[in-house]
Amino acid sequence: MKNLLLLLLACLIFEKDLAQVKNCKDVNEGVFYSYPKNTSKQYQLNRKDDIQKETDLATGDSSLWKVSWLNDCTYSLTYISGSAKLTEEMKSFSGAHHLVTKIETVTNDFYSYQIFIDKVAGKYLLADTIWTQKKSGPTNNTLFEAIPANVSGKKINFTSKSPFALLYVYRPARFAGSKGEYNLYFDDNIICSSKNGVAYVFKVFKEGNFKLSAKLFNQKETTQNINIKFG
Numbered sequence: 001m002k003n004l005l006l007l008l009l010a011c012l013i014f015e016k017d018l019a020q021v022k023n024c025k026d027v028n029e030g031v032f033y034s035y036p037k038n039t040s041k042q043y044q045l046n047r048k049d050d051i052q053k054e055t056d057l058a059t060g061d062s063s064l065w066k067v068s069w070l071n072d073c074t075y076s077l078t079y080i081s082g083s084a085k086l087t088e089e090m091k092s093f094s095g096a097h098h099l100v101t102k103i104e105t106v107t108n109d110f111y112s113y114q115i116f117i118d119k120v121a122g123k124y125l126l127a128d129t130i131w132t133q134k135k136s137g138p139t140n141n142t143l144f145e146a147i148p149a150n151v152s153g154k155k156i157n158f159t160s161k162s163p164f165a166l167l168y169v170y171r172p173a174r175f176a177g178s179k180g181e182y183n184l185y186f187d188d189n190i191i192c193s194s195k196n197g198v199a200y201v202f203k204v205f206k207e208g209n210f211k212l213s214a215k216l217f218n219q220k221e222t223t224q225n226i227n228i229k230f231g
Contacts, residue, residue, distance in 0.1 A: 022106040022107055022108060022111075023072070023106055024072045024073035024103050024106055024111075025072055026106060027047075027103070027106060027111050027130075027132075028047070028069065029047050029048050029049070030047060030132070031044065031045070031046050031047075032044075032045040032047065032130045032131060032132060033045070033130070033131045033132075033133065033134045033135065034054075034128070034130055034131070035129075035131070035135065035139045035141060036128060036141065037126065037128055037141050037143065037188075037189050038141060038142055038143045038144060038189050039141055039142060040139060040140040040141065040142055041056065041058070042056070042057040042058060042134075042135075042139060043055060043056055043057065044057055044134070045130065047067060049067075050066055050067050050068065051064060051065070051066065051067065051080075052064070052065040052066075052067050052077065053065075056084070059084075060083075061082065061083045061084040062082065062083055063079065063080075063081065063082030063083070063084065064079075064080040064081050064082065065077040065078060065079055065080060066078040066080055070100070073102065073103040074100065074101065074102050074103070074120060075100075075101050076098045076099065076100045076101070077098060077099045077100075077101065078098040079094035079095075079098075097117050097118055098118060099115050099116075099117065099125070100115065100116045100117070100118065100119055100120055100122065101113050101114070101115050102114045102115075102116070102120055104127075108132070109131065109132055109133065110129050110130060110131045110132060111129070111130050112127070112128070112129050112130075113127065113128065113129075113130065114126070114127045115127075115128075123183070124183075125183075125190065126188065126189060126190065127188050142205055143186070143187065143189060143204065143205060143206055144167070144186060144189075144191060144202045144203060144204045144205065145202065145203050145205075146192070146200060146201070146202055147201040147202065147203060156201075158231075159231065160231040161231055162230060162231050163205070163230055164203045164204060164205050164230055165203070165204045165207070165228045165229060165230055165231070166201060166202070166203065166204070167186075167201070167202040167203075167204050167228075168199070168200070168201055169184065169191070169192060169194070169199065169200040169201075169202070170198075170199045171194045171195065171196060171197065171198055171199075172196070172197065173196050173197035174196070181193055181194060181195055182194050182214050182215060183214065184212065184213075184214045185211075185212070185213045185214065186202075186204075186210060186211075186212060187210045187211055188211070188213075194214065204228050206228065207228050207229055207230055208227070208228060209225060209226070209227050209228075210225070210226055210227075210228055211223055211224070211225055211226075212224045212225075212226060
């Protein structure tokens with residue numbers, strides 16, 4: 001009798017665990033929260049039917065996106081309108097492209113995803129996480145920021161005690177394959193679009209081991225591991 005009770009209890013626990021298993025259809029609609037990498041922004045996402053409304057929880061600015069599900073775990077987002085002012089570059093991009101999100105993992109607390117331009121086989125943008133509950137405290141995921149081009153190295157207040165590191169990115173004007181532009185990623189976050197004869201300087205606000213990566217045309221991705229230390 002004791003063994004039978006234990007068996008029944010095990011079955012009940014197993015059935016409960018099965019009921020809690022999440023899949024992509026469980027996040028087709030609902031209210032979600034986003035804390036994008038390399039920002040201190042917080043967004044609420046309200047997804048219903050074929051519309052997603054994204055609201056900046058700090059400013060109240062919102063945007064509307066059309067949602068088109070390509071399969072159970074992949075959907076595209078097309079920009080409709082928004083209250084925040086877009087740059088000319090952002091206007092041009094949103095008018096010509098849409099974002100394709102591929103869901104990787106779904107749990108009770110979050111789902112992880114990757115975003116590509118126009119199609120899953122298109123240009124990779126980023127990987128991040130969407131949460132099912134709002135975080136209680138403030139968040140700051142700022143990893144790096146670009147130093148404006150009109151600020152010279154001499155104007156940067158930088159010492160051995162600075163709470164950041166400096167990362168310099170250069171691209172020569174001419175070399176094999178120089179006609180192609182590519183995105184450079186810092187720890188899977190786009191840090192810049194590399195063009196001929198350009199240089200960038202970035203402040204990096206976290207220490208540790210990170211990965212720089214890029215891919216030109218259909219070539220194999222090239223990666224470089226770097227160790228960041230402040231000062």
